[in-house]
Amino acid sequence: MLVMSKQEFGLGQQEERTKCWGSVLSxxxxxxxxxxxxxxxCDSLPRDHPSRIKRHCVSVLLVSGVAPAVVKTWMHLNxxxxxxxxxxxxxxxxxxFVPAALFPLLLSMVRPHLKLNYCRKVALPVSWLLCVRDAVWLRNQVVAPLTEELVFRGAMLPMLLPCSGSTAAVFTAPLFFGVAHLHHIIEQRRLAKDNMKxxxxxxxxxxxxxxxxxxFTAFIFLRTGHLVGxxxxxxxxxxxxxxDIASALQHPQRSALLSFYLVGALLFLVLLFPLTDPYFYTSIPVCSLAPLPPSAC
Structure with a gap:
């Protein structure tokens, strides 16, 4: 029977900590x-100006292209x-792919925030034609979701998973995502629309x-092994x-609206695990990086 000395055990722990810090820094x-x-x-254009949006889209698409190389380098170094x-x-x-696209989206749709006129809009082809010509829509509905999920979920979760395990990774990776949105403070200060408080x-x-x-999206990613969801x-x-709870409270039919919110929240909780059951998505590649037991992913 092979017995590890205290010194070897300490070195092993130190090496693991170093790898974990490397993952966090990556x-x-x-x-x-x-x-x-x-x-x-370097421009002073408003955030929603088409020219500024185009430049920002190019920037984040380039970073998204670099993300796989960062993951590959991290794998090589470790x-x-x-x-x-x-x-x-x-x-x-x-x-x-198909269930990974449909089931998480269905799960999002039962959450208590569906706008009443949303279904009517998406059913009109002319609405889509107008949208694809709108730089703000392309940024908010296409480029931002694609690049942010690729970088903050697709790239970060594989690097965090070996150290933290799936549960901790679900709650750790979003911190980078949340902090990344704090840069909007700079924009607000530049525009000087509101006071600092x-x-x-x-x-x-x-x-x-x-x-x-x-x-939520980190959970979906680890449960399905897909980025599309x-x-x-x-x-x-x-x-x-x-x-918009405030508007719902002031609506003449507020009881019905609040009931819909409640039903949506309950449906979301009830369907969360069934609709993300790994059974639907075959093997989950990212789970091969999880610490034992692999079923925890």
């Missing part, structure tokens, strides 16, 4: 690259070898809900925004 690097890329352009490609680890694969309060609320949402959920939730 995630921090990606977050800084993503946010920093938005500020390489001597991690798996039987799947880095793309599959990041959730870009065909197996189980209001700006900080708004930033705090945004940090809270982006972190919670990040945990988080991307579609992100796009859908961007179109809906936060539940």
């Amino acid at each position: 995630c921090l690097l990606l977050a800084c690259l993503y946010v920093g890329s938005l500020y390489v352009w 001597d991690i070898t798996v039987k799947v490609s880095v793309w599959e680890l990041m959730g870009i694969r065909l197996e189980g 209001v700006i900080l309060l708004t930033a705090g609320i945004q940090f809270l809900y982006t972190t919670v949402f990040g945990a 988080p991307v579609l959920c992100h796009s859908f939730c961007n179109s809906q925004g936060l539940p």
